[in-house]
Amino acid sequence: MAGRTGKSGFDEDPQARFDHRTRKSPLRVPAKRERVKLGEGGRFVIPAPMREEMGVKPGEDMMLHVENGELRVRSWLQNLRRVQAELSALKQPGESVVDEFLKERREEQHRSDKRLDRLHAEGTTGKRAK
Secondary structure, three states, X not given: OOOOXXXXXXXXXXXXXXXXXXXXXXXXXXXXXXXXXXXHHHOOOOOHHHHHHHOOOOOOOEEEEEEOOEEXXXXXXXXXXXXXXXXXXXXXXXXXXXXXXXXXXXHHHHHHHHHHHHHHHHHHHHHHHO
């Protein structure tokens, strides 16, 4: 009986310890398509796995739009990041949009201050002359 391991035919290897963190739950794998029913007032519920994949929670703002007859749903934050990415392509390298905005705002404030000073001077000199 060469090659015997010393185990009888009924011996089993011990079962590995169960770890719930490594288990793949069916809820963790989001469905690509889900059938939902349109309820009262045009409401429907986004299934939990889809909300999780989108990174949204109840109470968060969402953006909706219709494109080619399909309803598209995005989180407000996701939509903001998308718009920022599109607009950043229009910005020149090394250009600071904030600095440019602040410069324009300061120039506008300076013009407004000069106009108010002029109007104030005209108003005070006109009153004294009477």
